[in-house]
Amino acid sequence: MEVVQIQRNLVDYTKSLFMEGFLDGQFLQLQQLQDESNPDFVAEVVSLFFDDSQKLLNELTIALDQPIVDFKKVDAHVHQLKGSSSSIGAQKVKNACIAFRNFCEVQNIEGCLTCLQQVKLEYYLAKNKFETLFRLEQQIVASGGSIPMIEMGF
């Protein structure tokens, strides 16, 4: 496949991510921060996010499995997840987190469990999307092209 083609694919894919609401402006800011001194900044941050989120999700699953749920703890975890997801611009995860926190406030276990599933779903979706994105970028780099800057098309 030609580099140009992949580049176009990448742009289209990124745009679709924005259109579908997976990503928001924060991701663009991240990309802007990436430069020669930090060539893999976005990938690094995103992988950090995944590690962190995976850990948080595990803890959340355990916390909600307890007979007596410590909602403060759950809330703190979700808050953290929300903060990190909003920082990388994973909008859908963030929105799920917001709903999750509302259920935490009213101490609704059913709602929390549902939301946890929702967050997990969004998380895995986002993970897939990001992985696809980075694979495309790697392909471009591998075939010698430069990663095109995404236009503000949302």
Add this chain to the structure above:
Amino acid sequence: MAEKSFETASQAYRSTSSEGSPMDTPLRKVLSRIPGFASSWGKKKAPRGRRIFHRDVEEDEFQYGSSHCLSSYYSVFVARLAIMVMLAILIGLLTVLTWHFTRVYTTKSLNTLAYGLRYELLQRPILRMWNILNSTSEITTAQVKLSEYVIRRYSKPTDQAEQIEQLYQMMKDITWALFASRKALNAITINYRNGFVQAFHRDHRSNNTFYIYSNLANYSISDTESYDDKMQSSRQGWNDQFIHGNVSAIWYRQPLDPVTGEKKGKPSQIPPEDLINIAGPSQVPDGVASWHVAVSKYTDSPLLSAALPVWDASNTSIVAVVGVTTALYSVGQLMKELVEVHSGYIYLTSQEGYLLATSTNTPLLNNTAKGPKLMMAVNSEDRVIRMGAQWLQKTYGNKFPPGHVVHVEKANLGGQHYYIDSFFLNLKRLPIVGVIIIPRKYIMGKVDERALKTLVILISASVCILVIGCVCILILTNGVSKEMKLRAELISHLDARRRAEASSNYKSQFLANMSHELRTPMAAVIGLLDILICDDCLTNEQYAMVTQIRKCSTALLRLLNNILDLSKVESGKLVLEEAEFDLGRELEGLVDMFSVQCINHNVETVLDLSDDIPKVVRGDSARVVQVFANLISNSIKFTTSGHIVLRGWCENPNVSSDSGKFSPDQKKPLSALKTKLKQHGNHMKKASKKDNKMILWFEVDDTGCGIDPSKWESVFESFEQADPSTTRTHGGTGLGLCIVRTLVNKMGGEIKVVRKNGQGTLMRLFLLLSTPADGIEQGRIDFAKHSVAVILALHGSMGRLIMSKWLLKNGVPTLEASEWNELTQILHELFHARTTNSAFDTHYSPAKPVRSKVQTLQDMKNPVYIIVVDLGLLDLSTGIWKEQLNFLDKYSGQVKFAWMLNHDTSNAIKMELRRKGHILMVNKPLYKAKMLHILEAVIKESCVEPQDRSPNVTKGTLKQSDSHECLEIDSTQFETCSSDESDISEMTGANSVSSARTGEQPKEGTVLKSSPPTLRNCLVEFTRLGLEANNLRTEEDECNGRFKLHNTKDVKCENPDSSEQPSFTSNAKDRDDSYTTNKAANEQKSLQGLRILLAEDTPVLQRVATIMLEKMGAVVVAVGDGLQAVEALNCVPDGDEYRTNRLQTEICDSPPYDLILMDCQMPMMDGYEATKAIRKSEERTGWHIPIVALTAHAMSSDKEKCLEVGMDAYLTKPVDYKLMVSTILALTKRSADQRLTQ
């Protein structure tokens, strides 16, 4: 609720009854009274519920409550009913049982008693009977024994006649003795075998005693054998013969003295067997005693007679027969006595049923032709006895129970109940049956009656108890049900409260989320606009447009924040800011904004602020602007043509205000209000002296549809509009004026609608705002000195009027023209009149006042004419405007044109104007500040011109600047955001003006004197540009906190090789630098050298923020939680690099970090705690490291919390790049300044 249903029911009743025939009014009354009663009952029952429902406002709440209460009412009702029914059952059972047992026991005992009584009653006559029988038999036996003895004595047949004579005498004596001893005896007879009869008879009725004897036919008593034989051969024959044989005998009756037995009279002959029964041998056929009941003619009662034979000595033959007769009369007498008390009946019968004795006086004998005969009981003349006997016979027939004992308690005899008891007295040969009949009434009658009465009493008593019990239950359960209702209400209220709390919680959640959600896209929009602005390839127009969008977006963002804060206003939690701001500029911006809207409406927006309004006041600029924005937009909504005037003046309570400039109608309410304020006037004066408070008066005057005076108060209520139909036509929520009033009251002011002359509404309000203590600068250019004259050629009459008034007050002669022709006239007057005298006058014949004014202008020496021309005066629809322009161009040498542009003025016109050298262009509307700009620009130009007259130089320099200049002046329109922004633009505007005078240093002094203070400041700044850059910082701090990025700009200006021109362009770009967006490369390193401690637990955020900060040149140390942050501060980083840097640049005892970015929610120790700890430890050192909070919450309350614990600023996640930089810079600068001043 019950009442409600009842009412509806009653309504239904009424409606049906009214629908029916109207004549039956009484019935209707009754019908309507029933539900009325019911409703009143219901009212009594549920007054509390009703009160509470009245309190409830919400409809569905009401529904909910009523349905709830309805069900509870029913349940209570059912419970009551159940309790009552149970009570009724209980009481009924008790009553029945009581009655039953009482009755049963009473009856039983009474029955027993009655039985005893009856038994006793019956027993006594029977006993008497028994007695009689006994005594009779005794007498008989005694007689027999005596007779036997006597006869045996005299049985020797010696002297028969004599002996017999003696025997009879002896027998008579013995018999008399016996007879006399027994008074009850009726008769004693001795019938000898020979037929001789001796008898004593006692007549009870006449109380006479008789001796009856037969004449002696045969003295022999010894022919017994023959007699015996005869008797043995044919008994019946003997008997008959015996009786008949005696027929021939003569009977005598001799009365005796009843006591002594002496003969009293002669014996009289009587027919035999006439008087008494003589017992003959026929009655003792077998030689044993016999009994029988006989009747006699002379007694009406049956007689009991006993017969006993007297045997001879050999005991083989019967010598004589002794008969004793006793009347049963005494038994009847006794029975009568016994029974009389009980009004009962007793009778005795023989076994065959013949009556022997009764307790009545009815005859016992039946007089038949054959003489008296015994009567059967069933034929008794006494009704009761007859019926009793009949009843017995009917019931038992002939089969009496063994012993003839019958006890019947309830025999119905002729409609009455009787007791019937019978006893059987089994005498040999004479069995007797006794029957007693007692009316039941006399024994049980009372009992029966009582039982009935008792039953009635019991039933009534139990009914009473039931009723009382029901009432008690009602009362008791009423209390209980009231309590239950209250509890139910309480529960429902608690429920409602919980829901309300939850919903308010949701609301705040919603707001928190919304603020976050709304800010993010807005930040993106603004950020993208910044990027666009930095783009090089924009034309000026595009640039202006983008700038405009940018500012509008900022305004929108601010609006969003306002909306979010509005909930705070509503809940009363609003805290007004206290910051200095330029009131005039805020209002000008507002008017600019609204004038854009008004153009389409054909409405003129005019700002009329008096000169004494302080330029800078302290207060909450956003709220003040909000107040006026609401008022003006409200006015615009309802004004279709005419004008909207925003007037403002000042009343300083310290100084008696010079109200000379107010129109009379403004003065009047002012004085009225002054008196109103008098009550707390003294207090206020003191307060205002200290705080330098001022009362600022404002009026918003429109020519709209007006408000009905009755609605003047209510328009300020929530959701209230003067005319309900306005929502349809104009939209809106009706919240605007409510918010206005809340805010105005909060600022210590008042707002009300004031009567005005003519159409429209006049809203007047005053605000209590403080002015900065450093005094009000009233420095104004004295325009009169410059001999300028202004011709206002404007469309809007109001604006023109106000402007000309103001100009005249400031000593600038003014001419007004409202249309093109007028303008040309004036121009002719002014210029042609001088050259071509009065010929022109006749041609155009201007109006007198114009002429006189023109003449005053002409009197001025070397005036500078400024013609402010509304572009609308030109005929833009056709091509004529170019000719008109050309026409005006002729005067360009003599006058200065300032053009009032519309917002939609096409570029072609602008270009044409610019081409013709008309560089002064401002957008509508015209107000003081713009006029000042125009005047200043013209004055300066006129000052320049005499020095350097060459047009190409002027034009050349101006050409560069004019595009900017017109933007400069325009740019103020959009400065609605904040006062410091407007300060900047003003400064740059002044710069451009000053830069227009290239190299005019000598003149600067004079300009300095006369220019407004801001201009002077800027000029000072410019003059010092060549001086040390470092000093500039302090200078800038004097210039009202424009510290943000000026250092970079100053660095640029410092460049020695930079001419005025490039610095100018950079200035132009710095207009928007409040967000520090600059594409210049050195912007990127704006944080160069700063050491920043980042406390953030989320690795992602930590990484992102670190990179962001490092990209801008900062040195970042990241820690994972608050505890680490505190520790990091306590041990000063030992990096040599920092140390050396520090030693070089700063004083040693400065803190290890310039700034801390602190996440609020962290494990171990959260941001608030960490900040508190840091601030505490700082007390020792005296440092103050700026701490910036990073939080995902976007509510102001979080902000307050952050600031409370000692943080300096507040950033929301996700981190906005530019905002972060500006915040950091502001804080580090401040601390640097502090350090410097120390």
